[in-house]
Amino acid sequence: MLEIHNLNARVEGADILRNLSLSIKPGEVHAIMGPNGAGKSTLGNVLSGRPGYEVTSGEVLFNGKNLLELEIEERAREGLFLAFQYPVEIPGVTNMEFLKASVDARRKHLGMPDLSSFDFMKLARETSKKVSLDPAFLKRGVNEGFSGGEKKRNEIMQMMLLEPNLCILDETDSGLDIDALQVVAAGVNAMRDGKRSFIVVTHYQRLLDYIVPDYVHVLAAGRIVKTGGKDLALELEAKGYAWLEDEGA
Amino acid sequence: MTDFQQQALQLASQQQNSPVWLRPLRGEGTGQWQRASWPGRRTELWKYTPLQALQRTEFQRWGRALPQGVGSASLLPLDAIRLVFVNGVFDAQASTEPHAQVVHFSAASEPQRALIEKHLGRIVNTERHLFASLSNAWVQDGVLLHVPRNVILDKPVYIVHVSIPEAEAVIVNQRLLVVLEENAKAELIEHFVSDAQAQNSFVNSLTEVSIGNNAELQHYRINLEQEQLIHIGGVHIDLQRDARYRGFTIAEGSQLKRLDYQINHRGAGAHAALNGVYLPRNNQLVDYHTNVEHWAPHCTTSEVFRGIISDSARAVFNGRILIHPHAQKTLAELSNRNLLTSDKAEVDTKPELEIYADDVKCAHGATVSQLDDTAMYYLQSRGVSKTQARTMLSFGFINELLQELPRAEVRDYLHHHLAILFGTATDLS
Numbered sequence: 001m002l003e004i005h006n007l008n009a010r011v012e013g014a015d016i017l018r019n020l021s022l023s024i025k026p027g028e029v030h031a032i033m034g035p036n037g038a039g040k041s042t043l044g045n046v047l048s049g050r051p052g053y054e055v056t057s058g059e060v061l062f063n064g065k066n067l068l069e070l071e072i073e074e075r076a077r078e079g080l081f082l083a084f085q086y087p088v089e090i091p092g093v094t095n096m097e098f099l100k101a102s103v104d105a106r107r108k109h110l111g112m113p114d115l116s117s118f119d120f121m122k123l124a125r126e127t128s129k130k131v132s133l134d135p136a137f138l139k140r141g142v143n144e145g146f147s148g149g150e151k152k153r154n155e156i157m158q159m160m161l162l163e164p165n166l167c168i169l170d171e172t173d174s175g176l177d178i179d180a181l182q183v184v185a186a187g188v189n190a191m192r193d194g195k196r197s198f199i200v201v202t203h204y205q206r207l208l209d210y211i212v213p214d215y216v217h218v219l220a221a222g223r224i225v226k227t228g229g230k231d232l233a234l235e236l237e238a239k240g241y242a243w244l245e246d247e248g249a
Numbered sequence: 250m251t252d253f254q255q256q257a258l259q260l261a262s263q264q265q266n267s268p269v270w271l272r273p274l275r276g277e278g279t280g281q282w283q284r285a286s287w288p289g290r291r292t293e294l295w296k297y298t299p300l301q302a303l304q305r306t307e308f309q310r311w312g313r314a315l316p317q318g319v320g321s322a323s324l325l326p327l328d329a330i331r332l333v334f335v336n337g338v339f340d341a342q343a344s345t346e347p348h349a350q351v352v353h354f355s356a357a358s359e360p361q362r363a364l365i366e367k368h369l370g371r372i373v374n375t376e377r378h379l380f381a382s383l384s385n386a387w388v389q390d391g392v393l394l395h396v397p398r399n400v401i402l403d404k405p406v407y408i409v410h411v412s413i414p415e416a417e418a419v420i421v422n423q424r425l426l427v428v429l430e431e432n433a434k435a436e437l438i439e440h441f442v443s444d445a446q447a448q449n450s451f452v453n454s455l456t457e458v459s460i461g462n463n464a465e466l467q468h469y470r471i472n473l474e475q476e477q478l479i480h481i482g483g484v485h486i487d488l489q490r491d492a493r494y495r496g497f498t499i500a501e502g503s504q505l506k507r508l509d510y511q512i513n514h515r516g517a518g519a520h521a522a523l524n525g526v527y528l529p530r531n532n533q534l535v536d537y538h539t540n541v542e543h544w545a546p547h548c549t550t551s552e553v554f555r556g557i558i559s560d561s562a563r564a565v566f567n568g569r570i571l572i573h574p575h576a577q578k579t580l581a582e583l584s585n586r587n588l589l590t591s592d593k594a595e596v597d598t599k600p601e602l603e604i605y606a607d608d609v610k611c612a613h614g615a616t617v618s619q620l621d622d623t624a625m626y627y628l629q630s631r632g633v634s635k636t637q638a639r640t641m642l643s644f645g646f647i648n649e650l651l652q653e654l655p656r657a658e659v660r661d662y663l664h665h666h667l668a669i670l671f672g673t674a675t676d677l678s
Contacts (some may be wrong), residue, residue: 020645048628048630049630050626050630051626052621071629071635072629072630073628073629073630073631073632073633073634073635075630076629076630076631077632082630084630086625087627088289088623088624090624090627090628090642090645091645091649092644092645092646092647092648092649092652093641093642093648098628098631098633098641101628101631101633102631102632102633103636104631105631105632105637106636109632116596131321141645141649142627144602158631162631162632174659177432193473227579
């Protein structure tokens with residue numbers, strides 16, 4: 001699904017990712033944890049193609065294609081999805097309009113016919129209920145005036161509509177209360193079908209009680225310093241990251 | 250006098266249909282028009298808007314009576330008191346039945362005539378508004394919207410000005426006077442539209458509004474005309490004590506389009522809110538000049554203008570707020586944001602704040618920018634192409650103001666019109 005080899009990336013002149021390698025097979029859930037400034041968010045941004053994130057060397061293969069050569073929108077259409085840590089507010093563009101445009105683009109890429117507006121609105125309303133978001137939100141501006149939790153649930157709703165192959169959740173749990181966290185986790189779990197893969201970037205072990213990962217990686221100073229199973233997250237919760245940084249150094 | 254001044258005056262003097270009681274105003278207008286020095290690049294009020302397009306054209310006549318019903322083509326679906334004019338001539342067939350509160354000057358009752366004589370040409374300051382003098386010099390007929398004390402007009406008033414090309418270039422004068430007495434309330438939609446053919450007229454439109462104590466007007470002024478049309482227009486408003494004015498205006502560009510708003514807070518506690526959108530494309534120009542003067546204390550002004558300037562088009566926005574010495578406790582805000590979607594697009598924006606009172610809160614700002622990079626990235630990261638993302642964001646920038654419009658028919662009409670213009674039309678609801 002995803003093969004990252006010796007990836008180096010910089011932001012505003014600072015090297016953030018250093019020789020990062022990671023391999024993800026279909027159906028796997030990989031959690032990425034690590035201290036602040038380790039490069040966790042950078043990884044998601046680089047993979048999605050965010051402007052300003054410069055790859056200096058390394059290779060990323062997504063479904064066998066050279067991901068780094070693709071435009072931002074082409075990566076999305078190929079089935080890569082990044083749930084933003086800070087979803088963007090776009091007043092004046094309705095959520096419904098935005099969702100239809102993105103789903104149309106993905107379906108077209110997959111050679112599927114366009115959904116009629118009627119069918120799409122029905123689908124969008126049903127999906128919004130799955131993440132406990134009032135369908136009235138569909139008529140509002142994208143994320144406009146949404147609370148933090150509503151924005152995150154909106155991200156999960158988009159993920160459900162787009163049916164990506166690889167979902168990257170960038171600190172989707174940050175700032176969520178336990179109820180919202182459960183909604184988000186249930187949404188993710190409902191999408192685990194043995195083929196779709198996930199990268200779950202988080203600060204908090206708590207999320208991994210609900211979304212149980214196959215692997216836990218610790219990112220420190222731009223590379224993976226330790227990999228383990230789900231128990232590693234509990235160990236990190238108890239011991240912090242310092243011992244690993246020492247180990248890695 | 251320039252050739253154009255002479256030409257226009259000559260045409261004005263040929264028109265002798267006006268009621269006798271309007272003659273003094275015509276005489277006054279004629280004198281001012283003759284004496285006025287023609288604006289050039291060094292005239293502050295016309296600095297960025299050359300009038301060559303006007304001077305280039307040989308205007309032969311005023312608009313003439315066309316077949317009735319022509320104006321029906323481009324109307325908003327609206328249950329309203331509707332008056333349609335085609336090239337300045339009343340189109341009774343396209344209009345609704347006569348209404349007691351909306352009358353032609355020539356059909357005004359005695360008390361209505363007194364109102365016209367009191368206000369017509371008196372709300373506008375012709376010293377600052379040259380083309381108002383021409384309108385005064387011409388004044389034949391016009392429309393009076395009069396809402397008496399404590400009356401709430403049950404339907405909106407919808408005045409449509411349709412332009413269609415005539416064999417020879419013509420001048421069209423439009424005159425509207427709105428008088429709302431104490432506690433009155435009305436909604437007014439002025440719609441300037443043309444058919445799709447290349448236009449050859451010059452529309453000189455002038456609306457004067459008097460809003461009495463605690464009265465309220467909701468006003469839309471829509472300027473969607475083919476780009477060859479020349480339009481110079483103004484809205485001039487006097488607000489008395491506790492009066493409320495809520496206005497929205499939108500303009501597509503043309504070879505010359507200049508629109509002025511003058512708002513005077515004459516009585517304490519008045520409120521004015523004016524939002525506007527301008528969208529010049531190709532080689533078009535739109536020039537909005539707004540001037541809000543606070544003469545009395547405790548008044549509030551909120552003004553938001555947004556423009557998208559594309560291709561080689563140009564926009565001018567001059568928003569002035571003037572707080573006179575007695576206007577203590579004023580709250581005034583003015584914001585102007587511009588989006589340039591091409592390297593050749595240009596905007597000259599100038600927010601001006603002049604304050605002569607010491608206890609006021611005022612804010613003003615203007616920005617000129619490109620599309621928001623983060624929003625672009627967000628849309629693209631969902632598979633939306635760069636081109637489509639640009640279109641969606643441009644439309645969204647304007648749509649924010651459209652969404653706030655209280656009259657659904659106007660909102661839907663403009664939303665649909667602009668969605669086609671931007672290429673974002675869908676049937677999602």
